Amino acid sequence: MTMDSAALRQALAGHLAAGGALRTQPWRQAIEAVPRHEFLHGGFFERSAPDAWRPVLADTDGWLERCYADESLVTQIAGTIVPGDIRGEILREPTSSSTLPSLVVRMLEDLRVEDGDRVLEIGTGTGYSTGLLCHRLGDDRVTSVEVDPEVSRRAGAGLGACGYFPELVVGDGLAGHKDGAPYDRLVATCGVLELPHPWVEQTKPGGTILATLCGWMHASELARLTVGDNGVAHGRLLGGQVSFMLARPQSPPPPGMLPDLTAGEERAARLGADVLDDWATRFVAQLAAPRVQRLSLTLADTTQHVLVDVEAGAWAVLSLDGEQWTVRQGGPAQLWDQIEEHLLRWRADGSPPLDRFEIIVTPEGQRITWPKV
Template identity: 35%
Template sequence: MTTHQPDLEQTALRGLLQAVSRHLGHDVAPEWCRAAEATPRHRFLPDRIWLSSDDDEPLTPCDREREPDRWFAAAYGDVPVVTQINDGHEPEDASDASPSSSASAPSVVFQMLELLGLAPGMRVLEIGAGTGFNAALLSHRLGDVNVTTIEIDPTVAELARSSLRANGYAPAVVCGDGSLGWSAEAPYDRVVATCSVRQVPYTWIEQTRPGGVILTPWCDDWSHCGLLRLTVGDDGGAMGRYTPDSAFILMRTQRHDLRLFRDVVMDDHVPTESTTTLDPWAVADSPIETQFALGHRLGDLWYAWHHDPDLDGVDTRLWVATTDGTSWAAVDWDGTDNTEHYTVWQHGPRRVWNEVEAAHRWWLDNGRPGPDRLGLTVTPNGQWAWLDHPTNSWPLR
């Protein structure tokens, strides 16, 4: 990089804030502009990051010393940057690289900060310290004493702590399980997660003041999209709605380690055969808004595509299974155009494809709802998804 460094950083920051403003649909608030100016993003990234040109391309390492221009461009691009793969254990095969920690896209960072509705004096618990960048922004706005960030990975936690100190910030950085929150500093006015969850840990609600807000990325076993904003009530529960957004890395303690042919489909299974008129692509290769709604009806079901499965008369197979691995279905397409019927194989105590058909009918009958019509209620006794209003709810599996 030949340009004078401070000038380059200022130019990059202005370009980034313009990109964030375009995403938000309005200028970044002055208080967050000041925080961004005092918290250069590149100072919170490790020297080695992993980049990909798109979701279908494998992650490749980018080292600051070898590729300074590429590294710096990523630091000030409005894109997420992977900062750790495979929980810190690099695989022998680069194609097996899977993100386990990252710096979120700045536009999403500032969108979430806006959704929190912060005010001076508020106390915040952040779940997932990551690079420390988000905690730095919060500390600039609220003061170190009002910010606690918790990180499950010891290496990541130490890097975040070091980066924060190097840039003049000293919030409490705790190495621990974020699903348990951090009771030592509770109660909080805001809890914000930088990882997605399948179930909202009730401890977060217990550690938030009545009237406080919990903001977390959401995913389920069917889809990976959405931000959930809950308001904590006086009754020990919380309620809120979703906004569409990009996917986040899943909280480590909520991962499933399920493999289709190791844990689910066994040689001795004897499935039943039937047919369906429901196009498998209509539920498993549909717009993310559709899959998001279906996921809230299907709960604990997940799917996987199997192309060219080496079976006579089968071009593509869609697998659907329960997260406990006890029930599964396979839907086959023979490769012909204008297919009206697909062969279905099902095994286990639940007829999971029948559940998919019922969820799709519900989606059609209710006007094809997207995330903005869905909400969630969390109580000490469970979690309920709902459509349009909390009275129209069902238990979330």
């Protein structure tokens, strides 16, 4: 039997509560009230192969039920392509999605909003999380910034269909929206390499910023910070692996033509590339090299693990010879030296878990540290 959307919303709320993401009654009421499918009338993409996507349109059997599954639903490919544009499959990278509801509600709970708070959301996306904020606080208390005009337009249509009319801004979310500042809370639904100081400037002293900190090796963590009276924000990572698309201005450049990997200097590596298979280790490595991309090449039955900073022109390639890892590095910086040093220092301090890492954001930039254990 097909369930109607109200029953599906109630079932979703029950699932999210049972899983621990949904913890308080006001957000449960929002989940039960805001119809996610209104933000997905244009359909979504499902993965049909490791690098391929096919459209699922609103007239497809099971579309409504999929809208209320706890899964992320890709809504745009390659910056412009939506499900209605495609017949068959497309082999390009996703650029916008409706985040899985358990992560959306976890972030809203972790934001710790109170009645009367004014919230700035960075990354409108489909508008579903914006709608939840509108239901909880009132749409006159919500401002949402989206870099893509068409994505913002579609979100506005979905919000209007639900009776919500928040302030929607088209622009670079990394700059925030100073015309509406200061805000009590700021939440980012995209990943950032470094938390922008304008977000700190636009949040009231005592206010909260919730954002996902990422790197180009694809390990990311949710961070919550409190803004002080002096324009400095302090906080911690919250733990638990999260994943968001990076803010578009911070997306990695195409690797392009790789440098001559036989050049540079070679040495025995103290750590092998396999350490980066661990999420926490990879996140710590990114702190030393946030703009490094990780690639694998197979040449003559040998796998080479390549790290490259395209903008800096620095690179490292690691390979395993028997039981010994070797590294060859070139360019203006010794990438693997930087990463090894950072990881070995973390290990010497007892490999503290990520939820014990502390963050400070000042006008000069961001610093992340860990305690000894």
